[in-house]
Amino acid sequence: MNTIRIPFPEMQSVFQRILMKHGFTAKKAEICAGIFAENSLEGIYSHGVYRFPRFVEYIKKAFIDVNAEPRLVQVAGALEQWDGQLGPGPLNARFCTNRAMQLASENGIGCVAIANTNHWMRGGTYGWQAAKKGFVFMGWTNTEANMPAWGAKESRLGNNPLVFAVPFGNEAIVLDFAMTQFSYGKMEAAQLEGKSLSFPGGFNKNGELTNEPGEILESRRALPIGYWKGAGLSLLLDILATVLSAGLSTRELSQKEAEYSVSQVFIAFSLKKLSNFPSIENTIIEIISDYKNSTPDESESEIRYPGERVLQTRAENLKNGIPVLKTIWEQVTKL
Amino acid sequence: MNTIRIPFPEMQSVFQRILMKHGFTAKKAEICAGIFAENSLEGIYSHGVYRFPRFVEYIKKAFIDVNAEPRLVQVAGALEQWDGQLGPGPLNARFCTNRAMQLASENGIGCVAIANTNHWMRGGTYGWQAAKKGFVFMGWTNTEANMPAWGAKESRLGNNPLVFAVPFGNEAIVLDFAMTQFSYGKMEAAQLEGKSLSFPGGFNKNGELTNEPGEILESRRALPIGYWKGAGLSLLLDILATVLSAGLSTRELSQKEAEYSVSQVFIAFSLKKLSNFPSIENTIIEIISDYKNSTPDESESEIRYPGERVLQTRAENLKNGIPVLKTIWEQVTKL
Numbered sequence: 001m002n003t004i005r006i007p008f009p010e011m012q013s014v015f016q017r018i019l020m021k022h023g024f025t026a027k028k029a030e031i032c033a034g035i036f037a038e039n040s041l042e043g044i045y046s047h048g049v050y051r052f053p054r055f056v057e058y059i060k061k062a063f064i065d066v067n068a069e070p071r072l073v074q075v076a077g078a079l080e081q082w083d084g085q086l087g088p089g090p091l092n093a094r095f096c097t098n099r100a101m102q103l104a105s106e107n108g109i110g111c112v113a114i115a116n117t118n119h120w121m122r123g124g125t126y127g128w129q130a131a132k133k134g135f136v137f138m139g140w141t142n143t144e145a146n147m148p149a150w151g152a153k154e155s156r157l158g159n160n161p162l163v164f165a166v167p168f169g170n171e172a173i174v175l176d177f178a179m180t181q182f183s184y185g186k187m188e189a190a191q192l193e194g195k196s197l198s199f200p201g202g203f204n205k206n207g208e209l210t211n212e213p214g215e216i217l218e219s220r221r222a223l224p225i226g227y228w229k230g231a232g233l234s235l236l237l238d239i240l241a242t243v244l245s246a247g248l249s250t251r252e253l254s255q256k257e258a259e260y261s262v263s264q265v266f267i268a269f270s271l272k273k274l275s276n277f278p279s280i281e282n283t284i285i286e287i288i289s290d291y292k293n294s295t296p297d298e299s300e301s302e303i304r305y306p307g308e309r310v311l312q313t314r315a316e317n318l319k320n321g322i323p324v325l326k327t328i329w330e331q332v333t334k335l
Numbered sequence: 336m337n338t339i340r341i342p343f344p345e346m347q348s349v350f351q352r353i354l355m356k357h358g359f360t361a362k363k364a365e366i367c368a369g370i371f372a373e374n375s376l377e378g379i380y381s382h383g384v385y386r387f388p389r390f391v392e393y394i395k396k397a398f399i400d401v402n403a404e405p406r407l408v409q410v411a412g413a414l415e416q417w418d419g420q421l422g423p424g425p426l427n428a429r430f431c432t433n434r435a436m437q438l439a440s441e442n443g444i445g446c447v448a449i450a451n452t453n454h455w456m457r458g459g460t461y462g463w464q465a466a467k468k469g470f471v472f473m474g475w476t477n478t479e480a481n482m483p484a485w486g487a488k489e490s491r492l493g494n495n496p497l498v499f500a501v502p503f504g505n506e507a508i509v510l511d512f513a514m515t516q517f518s519y520g521k522m523e524a525a526q527l528e529g530k531s532l533s534f535p536g537g538f539n540k541n542g543e544l545t546n547e548p549g550e551i552l553e554s555r556r557a558l559p560i561g562y563w564k565g566a567g568l569s570l571l572l573d574i575l576a577t578v579l580s581a582g583l584s585t586r587e588l589s590q591k592e593a594e595y596s597v598s599q600v601f602i603a604f605s606l607k608k609l610s611n612f613p614s615i616e617n618t619i620i621e622i623i624s625d626y627k628n629s630t631p632d633e634s635e636s637e638i639r640y641p642g643e644r645v646l647q648t649r650a651e652n653l654k655n656g657i658p659v660l661k662t663i664w665e666q667v668t669k670l
Binding site: 073074075076077078079080081104106107108109110111136148149150151152153154156157164166173175177181199203206207221225226227229230232233235236237238239240242243244246249250251267269270271273274275276279280283284286287290291293294295296297298299301302303304305306 | 408409410411412413414415416441442443444445446471483484485486487488489491492499501508510512516534538541542560561562564565567568570571572573574575577578579581584585586602604605606608609610611614615618619621622625626628629630631632633634636637638639640641
């Protein structure tokens with residue numbers, strides 16, 4: 001397929017122009033375009049350039065209110081509840097991350113739970129945001145149902161992505177993972193390329209584990225990570241996001257015509273308030289050195305920490321431009 | 336094998352007598368014996384009666400200091416750092432859970448990180464403790480290395496159990512899971528019984544996934560839940576526990592002659608401080624009803640939420656006594 005390379009500043013300015021055309025202020029368009037362009041720059045194309053057309057579609061359908069601002073619902077000390085008022089997910093999430101960091105600066109730890117927000121695109125974005133400022137970060141979102149409970153046939157759980165991040169030098173270690181072993185996006189891509197999955201990704205319609213993406217796309221029975229464990233974690237993340245934000249649960253989201261009005265949680269810990277702060281950087285370096293010194297297995301590939309690949313992709317794409325399918329980019333520029 | 340049934344009060348009083356013999360005060364012996372007996376009552380025998388002899392052995396070896404009390408190291412608002420001073424793990428963990436709940440009552444959210452503590456036995460114990468008082472709970476511990484990094488041959492990661500809990504009526508929903516798909520204890524038991532694992536539990540010495548416990552016990556290559564995802568989560572949980580508590584990392588723990596002086600994190604959220612508190616119970620009931628209404632798969636087994644089985648086991652064992660291998664119980668009573 002025909003791939004072209006778009007320089008980062010060009011991609012951001014194209015996104016910004018389109019967002020302004022759809023009612024964003026210049027300032028908000030710049031920030032939101034920056035998040036979509038950075039996700040693409042760092043290799044998360046599925047939640048960057050390839051997702052941008054759907055973001056615009058959701059604006060047109062009024063699932064996203066471009067002018068909405070998060071509204072403070074209540075304060076319980078270092079725990080705050082906000083209403084996202086259906087504003088743009090990336091802007092709301094960026095706001096909540098900042099607010100959790102402020103609360104952590106004052107109280108050591110801070111938590112913001114937000115109801116009625118929208119898809120945050122790449123969860124890791126907010127992990128990088130907090131960790132690069134010296135905070136430990138944890139956050140998660142619920143989603144519409146796309147994974148069965150353990151022992152069940154039909155999807156009643158979300159894949160509810162969960163993010164953990166810690167500072168690492170001037171960069172960060174960022175773990176960002178969904179509760180399904182493979183996303184439907186990955187399975188669709190594998191099917192298009194005629195490839196099997198590297199590990200079982202779900203059950204076929206006979207209830208047998210399978211590596212064949214087509215069989216899972218047919219049964220809609222995606223596999224939770226760690227089988228019953230990931231299914232349990234998905235359930236708990238949904239309950240926590242729902243009750244802490246007073247927002248909608250996966251069950252309620254799934255009754256809508258599309259996935260909007262989700263519930264999210266953002267927690268920050270201030271490392272700078274700890275007296276061991278000066279030694280923390282070194283502690284993390286020691287743990288990572290030991291980890292990377294592991295003897296590689298039969299695949300002989302490099303042992304990477306979560307987020308490590310991002311640094312390489314970012315450098316490559318900054319130099320050569322962001323790779324995009326030509327047909328998709330043409331479609332984007334016309335939005 | 337010959338199994339006998341020990342009534343809960345008898346088990347607790349036997350444990351208490353033994354702990355007092357090994358230097359515990361009557362009060363601390365009662366609490367600690369209660370935790371071991373309750374873990375057994377609720378079906379977690381591996382971290383109850385079957386683990387009790389090793390707990391006594393660790394006291395004798397001075398890995399556990401029966402008289403040590405947690406010491407406050409520093410306060411950063413709602414985030415506190417404590418030193419466990421090698422005290423009994425279950426007592427330290429119970430203390431930290433209470434302290435996190437107090438902090439949450441004052442600040443909405445509270446976090447206690449503790450260094451130099453000991454094995455907490457069943458992590459779920461502390462989830463039940465907090466959730467039954469109306470708090471949301473999250474907590475985790477690091478462990479010695481017992482799982483390879485993704486793409487690695489030898490163990491440099493811990494299985495680092497993670498607990499999430501929420502109130503549910505007068506009971507709780509409690510998810511308590513380690514980062515390995517199966518514990519070494521489970522794999523040893525399966526091998527003894529000549530059984531295969533229900534799903535692959537690790538790699539054999541040739542780097543192939545296997546359901547045969549013997550092959551994994553030989554290779555020591557236990558499988559992380561969700562493959563690379565659980566390996567990443569283990570790494571992050573270790574880094575967070577280590578830096579927040581200023582304690583020892585999995586790397587450092589693994590250099591000791593036995594697993595002691597671990598690092599743990601306890602986080603509580605006060606639901607009662609939220610104005611939506613009155614509706615929370617109902618929200619959780621709705622989510623669980625929907626979840627349990629899933630169509631069962633080919634196995635036709637009941638769809639259970641995390642912690643549901645505990646209620647049944649607790650009732651059975653309260654009525655009939657706690658099942659224990661006769662040889663082990665005889666060994667325990669002689670400690």
